[in-house]
């Protein structure tokens with residue numbers, strides 16, 4: 268992976284972004300961690316979900332076009348992404364978004380996006396936590412690409428909400444998913460190619476649900492950028508791994 272080194276050094280000087288080890292001057296990631304970067308040139312990647320082809324779960328109906336992500340979960344990058352997600356390490360958002368941008372560029376996806384949005388959190392959970400890491404990644408990616416970032420979706424919790432869902436449900440036929448468009452945002456994404464960010468893509472079900480909603484309400488296409496992908500477990504082998 269080609270790194271814009273001057274920029275990366277500025278963002279994250281002298282420490283590996285993944286393992287935190289001290290680095291030689293012009294590197295962003297140490298040689299030990301570099302091997303875990305999810306490089307498209309590595310062989311046998313699924314064209315859609317970007318996982319190693321023998322560990323992808325594609326096959327069901329997909330509403331999104333493609334996914335780009337710099338790291339796989341069963342690597343040292345897990346700690347970095349978990350730090351951002353669970354431990355308030357928002358200082359890791361910038362370097363992770365930097366790697367996401369590189370993954371998007373390498374997949375030729377950046378030029379096919381008009382608008383960036385993110386997987387929303389349940390509002391109560393977000394208030395309690397104080398941030399939505401998917402939103403933080405989207406905002407940073409917006410800065411790095413120059414593409415606009417807008418909240419387009421809301422997540423509905425288990426409790427009934429004040430929103431008038433029936434209108435949407437009737438419009439979308441069988442849509443019973445967790446996401447609905449933010450009503451006032453619909454004109455902003457009609458006819459647009461939308462990139463949805465999330466921290467980790469595991470089964471793809473979340474992104475698929477979000478993509479379905481965006482398409483029903485007029486988006487031209489939906490793609491996804493994540494910091495990390497979770498491959499399907501290898502059969503039998505490596506059971507001691509978490």
Ligand SMILES: [Zn+2]
Nearest residue numbers: 283286297300
């Ligand atoms: Zn490292």
Ligand SMILES: [Zn+2]
Nearest residue numbers: 313316323325
């Ligand atoms: Zn796949």
